[in-house]
Amino acid sequence: MATPPTAAAFVAALRTEGLTVVEVGRWWEHNRNHKGPWGEVHGVMVHHTVTKGTANTVRICRDGYTALPGPLCHGVIAKDGVVHLVGYGRTNHAGGGDPDTLQAVIAEDYNERPPKPNVGNADGIDGNRAFYGFECENLGDGKDPWPEVQLAAIEKVAAALCRLHRWGPKAVIGHSEWSDDKSDPRGFTMTSMRDRIADRLAVDEPAPTKPPTKPAQPAGPKPAVDLSKLVAAAKSDPARRGTPVSYYGVKTVEQALVREGLLAPSLADGHYGTATVAAYAAWQRRCGYKGADADGIPGAASLEKLAKKRGFTVTA
Structure with missing residues (x-):
């Protein structure tokens, strides 16, 4: 559980993790906050877009459409691994979902994956207030490939936010693990992605951009x-x-x-x-x-x- 950081801290965390970030318009003030709260936040949710073409995907995720106004996520992770920020605050990405899944994410107490959701968008609890959402450019048919550079970007985005909030990788879920009427992301498993995130978090945090003012002290004996x-x-x-x-x-x-x-x-x-x-x-x-x-x-x-x-x- 955490209070969302400032937009500046959010984008800085992504860039510190080594991501290429494109800021789309005044993304930091584009949100759905007038429809309800955003926060406390508990985790990161991964989606696929069912769209083709980066420019088209970014436009749809920023603007939405009549039945579902934008922004539809906080960022779009394109095929080339570039992250396009389109909103910050409450966004229309998670919808309704299973309260048991939310509790499992908060506690980080499941093994391979969260409990299978028993409710969907129509009868679930509000997920738009509780999760960061990232839409990943993919047709979602199980055939459209996921380039390694895109999977690496998903890993880095999630790790950046886990570092920022001191979460473990079990704070990262797919939309299908939240709502029983969703299938995304298709084409890779969230269990494998959480393993990647765990391995990344196991490495020391990215080095600061400025050199330390004092010489490093020799490491002490191992416990x-x-x-x-x-x-x-x-x-x-x-x-x-x-x-x-x-x-x-x-x-x-x-x-x-x-x-x-x-x-x-x-x-x-x-x-x-x-x-x-x-x-x-x-x-x-x-x-x-x-x-x-x-x-x-x-x-x-x-x-x-x-x-x-x-x-x-x-x-x-």
Whole structure:
């Protein structure tokens, strides 16, 4: 949950992530705010346009049409990866959707994808106030290709806003995950896109444009995690949050799982409860384990792999 930033901060975040941004007209004051609120915002929603041609797509998304006035999104992500900003504020992109999906996005507590929506545009809750919306130029027929440069731009847009709000990749959903009468985006899966976003967020934030005023300090020693103590905590910590921390190394592992997009930042509390078990099980599945081998209890191989990727060491 977050208050929308200023338009200047919004566009700066996109450019800092390495995106090419085109500002269309006075996009920062083009919105539907007279029809209802925008914010608090909870995530990013990805759409396909069912249109062809960038100029035509941008025009439609900015102006809309009689039955659905524009702007129809905050930005259009074209085939060439350029982001065209057409509105800022409330836009006609999400419509009605499933309240269970919204709660899952807010909590960031689902595994592969949000719960399948049970309601659609006509009977759902207002999504236009709660999400950033990006329309992606594509016919939406499952055949029109998605160039890699366009997929990379979707990844960067989502990562930029996740960084801005300190969200994980589970704050990013497709329109079909919001409303049961929508199919977009077709041609790639949102699970694969969230994996891309997680990998991007795992890298340090883009470097500032100005050099630091002080010389960088040498890095300190890497934190160490004792596997036997970690396993004992995983098996003995009670399910309830906020109980006494039995082993501080749990927090090191939880922070790594947060960077992987598998655990909400608010749950990295040093307590190996049910959320951490579920997050580590998802990491084990990402490592190739299945069934009972992905039970959320750390093993040496999976923990070493996480340690190597996330900058800590493992002791016996």
